[in-house]
Amino acid sequence: MGITVIGITHPEQVGALPGGTNVLVLADDGTFADEFLEADHGAHQLVVRSFGRGSAFFGVADKARELGADRVLFGGAHDTAASFTTGEDPVLVLGVRPPGGPIACTAAFLDWLDRWPRPANAYHGDVDHWLAANALREGLRVELVSWRMEPTVPLRRKLTA
Numbered sequence: 001m002g003i004t005v006i007g008i009t010h011p012e013q014v015g016a017l018p019g020g021t022n023v024l025v026l027a028d029d030g031t032f033a034d035e036f037l038e039a040d041h042g043a044h045q046l047v048v049r050s051f052g053r054g055s056a057f058f059g060v061a062d063k064a065r066e067l068g069a070d071r072v073l074f075g076g077a078h079d080t081a082a083s084f085t086t087g088e089d090p091v092l093v094l095g096v097r098p099p100g101g102p103i104a105c106t107a108a109f110l111d112w113l114d115r116w117p118r119p120a121n122a123y124h125g126d127v128d129h130w131l132a133a134n135a136l137r138e139g140l141r142v143e144l145v146s147w148r149m150e151p152t153v154p155l156r157r158k159l160t161a
Contacts, residue, residue, distance in 0.1 A: 003067055004082075006043070007060030007074035009050070011036045017043055018073075018082055025063050027056035053100055054127035058118065065110050072110065075102035084143050092135045094128055096146040103128065112138065 003021045008014060011032050014024060022043035026036045027050040037045055048059035057074050064072045071085040081093045081104035090108040095101025112134070122130035135142045 002070040003064075004077075005060060005064035005067060005069040005072045006077050007056065007064075007072060008076055009053075009056050011039065013076040014039075014041050015076055017041075017077055018079075022077075023063075023067060023069070025060045027059045052124040054121075054123040054125065054130070057103060057127050058113075058123065061105075061110055061113055064107075065113075068107075069110075070107050071104065073102065073104045075100075078102050078104070078145075080145050084145075089141065090135075091141045091143065092131055093143045093145055094132060096144050100125065100128055101146070103131065109135070109140065112140065 003023060004018055005023045005025055006017070007025045007027055009026070009028055011026065024041055024043045024045045026032060026045070026047045029051060030049065033047045036047065046063060048063055050056035050059050060074055061072055073082055073085070075095065078095065081095060081102050084091055084093045085104045085106045087106065088108055089106065090112055091106045092109050093104040095103065116134045119130070132142055
C-alpha cells in the first residue's frame with residue numbers, strides 16, 4: 001500500500017494507523033493546529049484551513065491528490081472503510097453515523113471530484129449527499145458502512161443507481 005491520507009477535524013480522532021506511509025491532515029479553522037503539530041502521531045502531519053465538514057473533506061481530498069495518495073480516510077482511520085479502498089477502481093465509502101460519519105475513497109475516485117462542480121451546500125454539512133449523488137449518477141461503486149458505537153462490527157450495504 002502506498003500513501004494513505006487520513007483527514008481529521010480534531011486531534012482526538014487520531015487512532016491506530018494503517019500500514020504503509022500515512023499522512024495525517026488536520027482540517028480545521030486553526031483552533032487545534034498548534035496542538036496537532038506539536039504532538040508526535042507517528043505519521044507525516046499537515047494542516048489545511050476549513051470552515052465546515054464539506055470544506056474539511058475537500059481540503060483533505062485536494063491535499064491527497066497533490067501528494068499522489070492511494071486513498072483517503074476522512075474522519076479518522078477505520079478498518080472497515082479502509083478495507084474497501086484498497087483497489088484501483090473508483091470507490092466511495094460513506095460511514096453512516098450522524099452527524100455524518102467517516103468518508104473513505106480511492107485515488108481513482110478522487111480523480112472524479114475534479115469533474116463535478118462543487119455547490120456551496122457541499123462545503124458545509126451536505127458533502128455526503130453530494131458525493132453519493134454524483135457517484136451514483138456516474139455509476140461508481142458506493143458503500144454505506146454503519147457502526148453502532150465503535151467501528152468493530154460493521155453492517156454494510158451497496159448502493160446502486
